[in-house]
Amino acid sequence: MYRKQATFRFYEELNDFLPHAKVKVAFAYPFNGSPSVKDAVEALGVPHVEVDLILVNGQSVDFAYRLQHGDYVSVYPTFETLDISGITLLRERPLRHTRFILDVHLGKLAKYLRMLGFDTLYRNDYGDEEIIRIALAQHRIILTHDVGLLMVKTVTHGYWVRSQKPREQVREVMARFELYRQIDPFNRCIRCNGMLMEVPKASILDRLEPLTIKCFNKFYRCQGCGNIYWEGSHYERMLHLIKTLEER
Known part of the structure; x- marks a missing residue:
């Protein structure tokens, strides 16, 4: 009682x-x-x-x-516009560099964040302990669908993603962390998070399909996994999403 x-x-x-x-x-x-x-x-x-x-x-x-x-x-919750600097701080101020690590449920969100230029770690075999260890060591924000993960005492920065739909998740995270001015698209590999670098078309002809060789001239290679990128139809769809976010 x-x-x-x-x-x-x-x-x-x-x-x-x-x-x-x-x-x-x-x-x-x-x-x-x-x-x-x-x-x-x-x-x-x-x-x-x-x-x-x-x-x-x-x-x-x-x-x-x-x-x-x-x-x-x-x-x-977190205040975006009200100055609360004069009261008792419950945790450290926002991390100086916005970097993320995502749990197993947020693979599509990871690709979107990387496409927008945000340093985003994700693997479908990350366990909770590993996510927390990496987040603390590398000063990353944990994004998760698991409320229990955010209740671990050692976690300092994290957010429970409410939406189940990847595009809505992107908008949710962008709004929560006020990331609109930090968008720097198409500089990261959506597969591994590595940085992209432009490469001469002639140096990668053996990796391209004939139609791709015919239609495109500018190519980028991931410095991590070596994946090749070019501005195809997927690029146009992503430009539309970026435009809506930047307008916001």
Whole structure:
């Protein structure tokens, strides 16, 4: 039987993690002992990396704050326009260079991000421990469909991708991290994330189909895996997507 109770209220996209009855309303959270506010937030289903500000009774606190009976807890996501520099920071500021590592469920999103020029690691055999190790060592943001992965204590930067459709996922990630001005398309290999370099057509004729040789003159080779690229029909479709993102 619970002996204590606090009141929680989650704001904006943090409500995506909550059951319907707790969305955009204040609700009671019963507890015993003195759990940290971080443990309480994650017990309610919200990963700590999605949270940027916690107010307890109107005062900002860090994740280590111990809940007390009667506390009113307001939990906020990342702020894009409001300056919160004067309050308690829950985690490090955004990484200086935006780089990603994706879980096994986001292979198509990885290709889109690479096409847009973002340094994006992905393999379909990455395990959770390996993803976390690489993310910490290389200062990468974890993108995942697995909420549990973002609740691992050592994870510092991550985002739970809501959409199931790759193109919507791209727009979602671009908006979440304000990446529009960082688009630098067609500089990365969509297969391995390596950098592309223009190569003379004559040096790769043995790797091209006759129709490709006839119709195209500019080619690029990945410095990692050696894959060859040219501006075919797929290129035109990607230009349309890039245009819509840049307009945004």
